[in-house]
Amino acid sequence: MSKVSIVKTDCYDEAIIAADVRKAVELIGGMASVVKPGDKVLVKPNFAAVPLDRLSGAITRWEVCKAVMDLVREVGGEPFIAESSAAGVDTEKVIEACGYDQLREQGYEVIDLKRAEKTVIPVKNGLLLKELNTWKPVVEADVIISVPVMKTHDQTEVTLGMKNIKGLIGDTQKKWFHTAGVQEGVVDLNATLKPKLTVMDGTIAQEGYGPLFGDRVEMGVILASTDVVACDAVGGKLMGYEPEEVGITRIAGKIAKIGELDISKIEIAGNTIEETARVFKRSSQVEIPGLPDFKLILTEGACTGCRNTVISAIMDMKNDGIEHTLAGKTILVGPFDQFPEDVDPKDIVLIGKCTMKFRDRATFVPGCPPNNIFVERGISGIEDVKRRYSTEGDVD
Numbered sequence: 001m002s003k004v005s006i007v008k009t010d011c012y013d014e015a016i017i018a019a020d021v022r023k024a025v026e027l028i029g030g031m032a033s034v035v036k037p038g039d040k041v042l043v044k045p046n047f048a049a050v051p052l053d054r055l056s057g058a059i060t061r062w063e064v065c066k067a068v069m070d071l072v073r074e075v076g077g078e079p080f081i082a083e084s085s086a087a088g089v090d091t092e093k094v095i096e097a098c099g100y101d102q103l104r105e106q107g108y109e110v111i112d113l114k115r116a117e118k119t120v121i122p123v124k125n126g127l128l129l130k131e132l133n134t135w136k137p138v139v140e141a142d143v144i145i146s147v148p149v150m151k152t153h154d155q156t157e158v159t160l161g162m163k164n165i166k167g168l169i170g171d172t173q174k175k176w177f178h179t180a181g182v183q184e185g186v187v188d189l190n191a192t193l194k195p196k197l198t199v200m201d202g203t204i205a206q207e208g209y210g211p212l213f214g215d216r217v218e219m220g221v222i223l224a225s226t227d228v229v230a231c232d233a234v235g236g237k238l239m240g241y242e243p244e245e246v247g248i249t250r251i252a253g254k255i256a257k258i259g260e261l262d263i264s265k266i267e268i269a270g271n272t273i274e275e276t277a278r279v280f281k282r283s284s285q286v287e288i289p290g291l292p293d294f295k296l297i298l299t300e301g302a303c304t305g306c307r308n309t310v311i312s313a314i315m316d317m318k319n320d321g322i323e324h325t326l327a328g329k330t331i332l333v334g335p336f337d338q339f340p341e342d343v344d345p346k347d348i349v350l351i352g353k354c355t356m357k358f359r360d361r362a363t364f365v366p367g368c369p370p371n372n373i374f375v376e377r378g379i380s381g382i383e384d385v386k387r388r389y390s391t392e393g394d395v396d
């Protein structure tokens with residue numbers, strides 16, 4: 001039976017956090033059950049991009065990674081942190097902004113994978129992938145430990161243990177995922193790289209417009225499991241999401257069958273879900289003030305990918321100072337049969353594959369879901385809109 005530990009902890013105190021990381025790992029069998037003496041152990045935090053604040057819940061805390069590395073050392077393993085930030089983001093800037101350079105000074109190895117030697121490995125029976133573009137330190141590791149931070153995500157609802165693994169592939173493949181199928185791609189990654197342990201940093205989490213610009217949540221929990229799907233199912237549940245609502249968890253548990261997503265079949269150790277859960281504001285629930293009048297029509301069949309992509313694109317338009325171009329627009333998302341004859345076609349923007357049959361009648365943005373930047377271009381009519389982290393469509 002898959003087991004997930006939940007341990008309530010302090011949001012700020014390094015010593016208490018370290019003790020509770022230890023407790024969470026001990027509750028699921030201890031580090032010695034995962035790491036053998038001499039193993040090279042890749043500790044994988046989330047370094048998505050330079051956050052507004054190191055304690056905004058966007059980036060895994062160094063305190064949690066350090067505690068994990070100390071446990072690995074105690075059982076004779078050789079830990080190192082390895083990560084690549086989102087496409088187009090300099091990982092070293094995240095390392096510096098989030099205090100990981102101090103870990104280096106204390107003798108902990110922190111590798112920016114974007115500067116490491118590249119390699120390609122095959123993917124067996126992938127849902128999406130035939131091969132992975134990764135790096136030598138990833139394939140040379142005996143053990144991978146995923147250390148995600150608990151947060152919402154504008155395209156995948158949440159980003160937890162499995163999505164965190166996306167930092168172990170190159171930028172080009174990261175970007176491609178979001179046009180080809182990010183959920184299936186992430187599941188293939190986990191089925192291939194097989195993280196043996198997940199330690200989830202839920203000390204300071206993020207809700208709302210994650211994965212970068214959301215609001216801090218002083219959640220105060222650490223989760224651990226050797227089953228990354230079970231860990232994500234429980235982590236999501238603590239945030240108010242049923243496991244089947246999260247595409248990555250659902251596909252991993254039901255289609256790829258690489259772990260357990262049924263919470264009734266997961267043993268919970270330590271604190272209970274009821275003691276620690278808190279309903280997070282979802283990315284799609286974020287209201288953006290100060291916008292001109294426009295119509296956003298989300299039909300019943302519009303799925304989360306398109307919903308969140310459109311909302312994040314509108315948010316980016318505001319950040320880019322081009323929100324005035326929304327005035328008078330009608331944005332259609334999801335499958336529909338009746339073209340709105342009462343609206344001037346030049347004011348209509350059709351989003352995604354579901355609207356394709358009307359592509360010759362109005363501005364059409366292809367994709368399933370489309371990349372944020374194409375949505376922004378389609379709505380604004382401005383071709384050279386600024387590329388921001390979130391418009392890359394591939395921030396973890």
Ligand code: SF4
Pocket residue numbers: 301302303304305306333334335351352353354355367368369370
């Ligand atoms: S285009 Fe794709 S992602 Fe968008 S609503 Fe249709 S099926 Fe969903």
